[in-house]
Every structure is written in structure tokens, then in C-alpha cells.
Amino acid sequence: xxxxxxxxxxxxxxxxxxxxxxxxxxxxxxxxxxxxxxxxxxxxxxxxxxxxxxxxxxxxxxxxxxxxxxxxxxxxxxxxxxxxxxxxxxxxxxxxxxxxxxxxxxxxxxxxxxxxxxxxxxxxxxxxxxxxxxxxxxxxxxxxxxxxxxxxxxxxxxxxxxxxxxxxxxxxxxxxxxxxxxxxxxxxxxxxxxxxxxxxxxxxxxxxxxxxxxxxxxxxxxxxxxxxxxxxxxxxxxxxxxxxxxxxxxxxxxxxxxxxxxxxxxxxxxxxxxxxxxxxxxxxxxxxxxxxxxxxxxxxxxxxxxxxxxxxxxxxxxxxxxxxxxxxxxxxxxxxxxxxxxxxxxxxxxxxxxxxxxxxxxxxxxxxxxxxxxxxxxxxxxxxxxxxxxxxxxxxxxxxxxxxxxxxxxxxxxxxx
Numbered sequence: 001x002x003x004x005x006x007x008x009x010x011x012x013x014x015x016x017x018x019x020x021x022x023x024x025x026x027x028x029x030x031x032x033x034x035x036x037x038x039x040x041x042x043x044x045x046x047x048x049x050x051x052x053x054x055x056x057x058x059x060x061x062x063x064x065x066x067x068x069x070x071x072x073x074x075x076x077x078x079x080x081x082x083x084x085x086x087x088x089x090x091x092x093x094x095x096x097x098x099x100x101x102x103x104x105x106x107x108x109x110x111x112x113x114x115x116x117x118x119x120x121x122x123x124x125x126x127x128x129x130x131x132x133x134x135x136x137x138x139x140x141x142x143x144x145x146x147x148x149x150x151x152x153x154x155x156x157x158x159x160x161x162x163x164x165x166x167x168x169x170x171x172x173x174x175x176x177x178x179x180x181x182x183x184x185x186x187x188x189x190x191x192x193x194x195x196x197x198x199x200x201x202x203x204x205x206x207x208x209x210x211x212x213x214x215x216x217x218x219x220x221x222x223x224x225x226x227x228x229x230x231x232x233x234x235x236x237x238x239x240x241x242x243x244x245x246x247x248x249x250x251x252x253x254x255x256x257x258x259x260x261x262x263x264x265x266x267x268x269x270x271x272x273x274x275x276x277x278x279x280x281x282x283x284x285x286x287x288x289x290x291x292x293x294x295x296x297x298x299x300x301x302x303x304x305x306x307x308x309x310x311x312x313x314x315x316x317x318x319x320x321x322x323x324x325x326x327x328x329x330x331x332x333x334x335x336x337x338x339x340x341x342x343x344x345x346x347x348x349x350x351x352x353x354x355x356x357x358x359x360x361x362x363x364x365x366x367x368x369x370x371x372x373x374x375x376x377x378x379x380x381x382x383x384x385x386x387x388x389x390x391x392x393x394x395x396x397x398x399x400x401x402x403x404x405x406x407x408x409x410x411x412x413x414x415x416x417x
Contacts, residue, residue: 173319174318177318177319177322180322180326181322181325184325184326184329187329187333188329188332191332191333191336194336194340198339198340198343201343201347202343202346205346205347205350
């Protein structure tokens, strides 16, 4: 019994093991099927990847071919552009050389034209001389005594040739003088404008000082003797000294001008005597230095009465007249520069005076017995004045204003002179 039970138990164990092994086998079969399916899918994916790789390789080859073609096309275009640029440079050089040659031809043609003009002038002079000789020969046939006329005709031709050359030079000199005269005229206009402005400023300063003096006289009860002090006397003394120096300088200048004019008169007398002796061969004409002695009216009369046949002397006189005018303009400019300097000094003095007034207005004391410094030379006390601070300030500045008045009158007298 026990053996039978034992075999049954073994049989059950074997059946259970068989079932377990069978289940394992089934699981492995299922796993193998799954692996085989995955293998098939992997093969399919491998095939698709191979096809894609082949397609990509073909596309890369096509792109490489296209890039090579583009590179060749680009190189071809660059070479064509370089050739075109080289051709353009060559054409530009050729055009430049042609332009140079054409300019040289133009210059040569201009020189030929000038030579032709000179030849034409000479031919005209030769024709006129031949006509004159022919005319003189006809006169010789009609009249026996014509040898002197023939000589005169030859002299006339020679003088005409020389006059043609001299006229060209004189015309060039006249053009230069005309340009210089225009420049001097413009400078003179600007100087006149500046002079007018300075005169207006001077009048304004003059009226300002007169008004200030009148106000001071009214404030100080109209007593003009109170305005005269040591500072005003010193200013008047300086003014008179400067007037004396100016008079001495003017005297020296007039003496120098008189000596100069005496020398010019002596030279003109000598030249007039020489011209009287040589009247038969040459026409009398005023000398160049004599032009510097005539006035404006005499110059106009001289220019109106000038003879057309005396062109050379007339041009010399014009040149001398232009130099005289240039000297006169220089004197005027010098006078204007002196006037401008004087006005600048006056303006600076007025500004200094205004600054002093402002400083006094700020720093002056209200006590009437205070010492007030008007100038570095004089100190004025106002102990006897029963006035307020404004009256003290005005009285302290009177000496400075009188000094300015004398300076203004001096500048006015200089400008009127």
C-alpha cells in the first residue's frame, strides 16, 4: 500500500513538473515568435534604411554635381568680368591718350592761330605800307619834289609799327591799373562805412556825456564852478599837451610836403624847358611827376581836354594820376586808423568809468563826511555838504566825467580836422 501511494505521489509530481515544463515551453515559443516578428520588422527597417541611404547618396551626388556646375559657372562669369574690366581699363587708357593728343593738337592750333593773327597784322601793315608807297610814287610822277614826303611816309610806317606794340603793352597795363583801382575803390567804400559808424558812435557818446553833465549841473544847483577841480585841470593840461604835439607833427609834415613839392616844381620846370627846346620833333605833354600837384577839378579838365593823338603820354599821365590817388587813399586810411584807435581808447575809458560807478554804487557809505576816492591823484571830502548818499556819489564822479568830456572834445576836433 505504501509503495502504491508512493508511486501515485511520484506520478503527480511528474505530471506537475510536466505541466510546468510545458508551460515554460509555450512561453519560450511565444517569446521565439515575438523575436522572429521583431527580426522581420528589423529586416524591413534595415531595407528601408538601405533604400533611404541610397537615395541620400544619389541626392548628395546630384548636389555635388550641381555645386561643381555652379562653381564652373561662377568661375566663367568672374573670368568674363575680369576680361571686361581689363578691356575697360584698356579703353580708358586709349581715351586718355587720345585726350592728351587732342589737347596737344588744340594747343598747337592755338599757337598757329596766334601766329596767323600776328602774320595777318604784319600783312596788313605791309599792305598799308605798300599802298602808301604806291600813293607816294604816283605823287612823284605828278610832282617832281616828293622825296621829302616819301621819307615822311616811311617814318610814319615805322612809328605806326612801334605804336602798335606800345599800345598792346599800354592796354595790358591799363587793365591792371583798372583792377587795382576797383579794389581801392571797394576798400575806400568800406572805410567810409566804418567811418560813418564811428561818427555815429562818437555822437552817441558825446550826447551821453552832455546829458550827464547837464544832470550833474542840475543836481548841484547849476553851479558850474563846483565841477572844476584838480582832476579836470590835469585833464585839460594833458589835452593841451597832446594838441601841441599834434600841431608840431603837422608842422613837420607840411614842411616835408613843401620841400617835396619844391623839388617836383623844379623838375617840372626843367622838363618844360626841355620840351620847349624839342617841340619841333615831339609834341609837348605834361610830365608824370607834375600830375601829383593838380587838384581834382584840374584832373577832370585835363582828362576832358586830352588829345587823341597823344595816347602814350596820356597813358603815362593816367598812371601817375593813379599813383597820386593811391597815395591819397593811403593817407585817408591812415587817418581813419588813427580815428579808430582813438575811438577804441575812448570806449574802453567809458567802460572803465561805468565799472567805477557800479563799484561806487555798491561800496559807498551813507555818511556825508566819508572820504570818497575819485581818482588816484585827488581825494575830495564832503564834510560841508548836507546831501544824501546819491548826491555824494554824483559829486565824486564829476571829475572823471569832465576828463571824459575833454577826451571827447579832443577826438571831435581830430575828426573835424
